[in-house]
Amino acid sequence: MDKIVSLSRRRGFVFPSSEIYGGLGSTFDYGHYGVLMKNNIRARWFEAMVQDRDDIVAIDSAIILHPRVWEASGHVGGFTDPLVDCRTCKLRFRADKLEDSSCGRKPSKRPGETPDCDLTEPRQFNLMFETTVGALQEEGSRAFLRPETAQGIFINFKNVLQIARRKPPFGIAQVGKSFRNEITPGNFLFRVREFEQMEMEYFVPPAEAEEWYRYWIEERLNWYLQYGLRGSRLRVREHGPEERSHYSQGTSDIEYLYPIGWSELEGVANRGDFDLTQHSEYSATKLEYVGPDGERYVPYVIEPAVSIERIMVALLVDAYDEEIVAERERTVLRLHPKMAPVIAAVLPLIGKSDNMVGKARSLYEELRRRHSVEYDDSGAIGRRYRRQDEIGTPWAFTIDEQTLADDTVTVRDRDSLAQERLPIGGVRAWLEQALERDWRTPKQD
Ligand code: ATP
Numbered sequence: 001m002d003k004i005v006s007l008s009r010r011r012g013f014v015f016p017s018s019e020i021y022g023g024l025g026s027t028f029d030y031g032h033y034g035v036l037m038k039n040n041i042r043a044r045w046f047e048a049m050v051q052d053r054d055d056i057v058a059i060d061s062a063i064i065l066h067p068r069v070w071e072a073s074g075h076v077g078g079f080t081d082p083l084v085d086c087r088t089c090k091l092r093f094r095a096d097k098l099e100d101s102s103c104g105r106k107p108s109k110r111p112g113e114t115p116d117c118d119l120t121e122p123r124q125f126n127l128m129f130e131t132t133v134g135a136l137q138e139e140g141s142r143a144f145l146r147p148e149t150a151q152g153i154f155i156n157f158k159n160v161l162q163i164a165r166r167k168p169p170f171g172i173a174q175v176g177k178s179f180r181n182e183i184t185p186g187n188f189l190f191r192v193r194e195f196e197q198m199e200m201e202y203f204v205p206p207a208e209a210e211e212w213y214r215y216w217i218e219e220r221l222n223w224y225l226q227y228g229l230r231g232s233r234l235r236v237r238e239h240g241p242e243e244r245s246h247y248s249q250g251t252s253d254i255e256y257l258y259p260i261g262w263s264e265l266e267g268v269a270n271r272g273d274f275d276l277t278q279h280s281e282y283s284a285t286k287l288e289y290v291g292p293d294g295e296r297y298v299p300y301v302i303e304p305a306v307s308i309e310r311i312m313v314a315l316l317v318d319a320y321d322e323e324i325v326a327e328r329e330r331t332v333l334r335l336h337p338k339m340a341p342v343i344a345a346v347l348p349l350i351g352k353s354d355n356m357v358g359k360a361r362s363l364y365e366e367l368r369r370r371h372s373v374e375y376d377d378s379g380a381i382g383r384r385y386r387r388q389d390e391i392g393t394p395w396a397f398t399i400d401e402q403t404l405a406d407d408t409v410t411v412r413d414r415d416s417l418a419q420e421r422l423p424i425g426g427v428r429a430w431l432e433q434a435l436e437r438d439w440r441t442p443k444q445d
Contacts (some may be wrong), residue, residue, distance in 0.1 A: 002261040004189050004316045007331065011391050012191065013037065016314060033391050035196035036341035036372055038196070041308050041315070042175055045198045046337060048223055049173045056171035056200060057164050059150025062145050063177060064133065066399040072282035073151050073275065074246055080124035083183050086111055087118040094183045095122035100260070101184060118305055127180045134214055136150065145179040153201045154275045157287050168299045169212060169291055171202040187260050189309035196308040201301050202421040203289070206273065208248065209300035213270040214322035217252050220304050224254065229318050232445040247274035265314055266306035273298040313337055320390060321443055325417065333392030334415055334441050337434070340392040343371045344431060347384050349400040351377035360399040363409070365426060389414055395429055395434065415442050
């Protein structure tokens with residue numbers, strides 16, 4: 001994880017936030033490549049969940065919703081984690097995650113393991129961030145930053161049913177920021193207080209819920225495999241009844257083998273009819289499906305939910321590689337080409353050659369209309385390749401002496417380091433085809 005954090009910072013993917021003020025723990029800002037990579041993760045998710053399907057529509061609800069929403073959903077009463085304080089080291093821990101935490105005095109020990117540890121009894125701590133709406137801070141103005149995007153979907157169920165004219169099974173997808181006042185954030189982006197969630201609520205006839213629950217576990221697992229995560233590092237873990245949330249009829253975590261061990265990447269839950277029933281009761285608006293021949297029921301909901309942050313960490317960890325090439329070490333991010341922040345680099349071999357620069361610039365101008373590409377003419381060519389390897393750019397097109405003679409360029413492959421020559425006029429079509437090819441990581445398990 002340290003190597004990923006340091007590369008992310010060095011190459012401007014992710015910066016610790018508010019650094020000039022000493023930083024704000026476990027809060028991060030995204031630099032240029034981080035933004036490009038997040039855009040890719042979001043776009044690939046949206047393609048798979050909305051664009052490529054007939055049965056799912058998008059929504060973008062507000063972050064601050066009516067406070068009653070969170071009473072109905074159970075968050076005001078129950079969105080809590082058990083918290084313990086240590087009276088000796090003054091640190092705070094999640095009582096159910098003590099085995100993943102370190103003692104403040106002796107980091108090799110768990111909290112409570114040394115005779116000096118003095119832990120309080122666990123008490124429940126609500127993870128929602130509170131705020132006030134309007135100029136007056138009075139009881140009626142209390143509101144919350146959403147801790148999940150799902151509730152913004154449930155409260156729009158009726159709108160979508162009527163206006164988008166859907167009938168179950170159908171889904172509503174949303175991507176946006178969620179906020180949780182985590183007791184022990186950490187492990188880089190894995191657990192942060194502000195994250196971008198991607199959730200889809202799939203409304204089904206109750207009798208079909210189990211079948212769709214299994215379907216979505218499979219779909220989501222395949223999505224990770226499609227985008228190059230190694231199968232040996234992914235597994236599905238089904239929750240036992242004692243671990244499930246109050247609303248859940250069944251929950252499975254898609255886990256990834258992060259450097260901290262197997263941990264939840266994405267959750268897929270069968271939420272039953274809990275949410276629609278609660279909101280019907282609290283809002284006095286019937287949230288149900290009424291069929292053309294009068295059948296009526298409250299649909300069950302299957303929910304795949306994940307954050308861009310957890311995907312980003314998994315992709316970076318899976319992609320990070322170091323190898324020796326020509327007696328020199330190279331660090332390379334073997335990212336799936338559709339996840340890489342930059343798809344191709346255009347490099348004139350000699351940055352001082354006006355002819356090479358001219359040709360390289362015009363190829364770059366052509367490619368950047370469609371793709372995220374980079375132009376670089378500074379420094380030795382080897383150093384420029386290494387820079388691109390470190391940010392995971394799958395291909396580099398190099399303009400050299402021969403280009404000036406016959407209008408061909410070399411394309412260098414990030415993973416195999418193979419080089420081939422292409423007519424400059426065919427580069428765009430070549431790139432488009434290369435992007436559609438299946439990609440598998442060359443990394444061994
Ligand atoms: P955990 O048990 O790790 O706290 P959770 O079960 O509370 O997670 P969910 O409520 O199921 O998580 O949230 C759905 C998804 O949102 C998670 O699978 C994860 O991808 C993401 N997520 C949740 N909390 C965080 C966080 N603090 N930082 C980054 N991503 C998060």
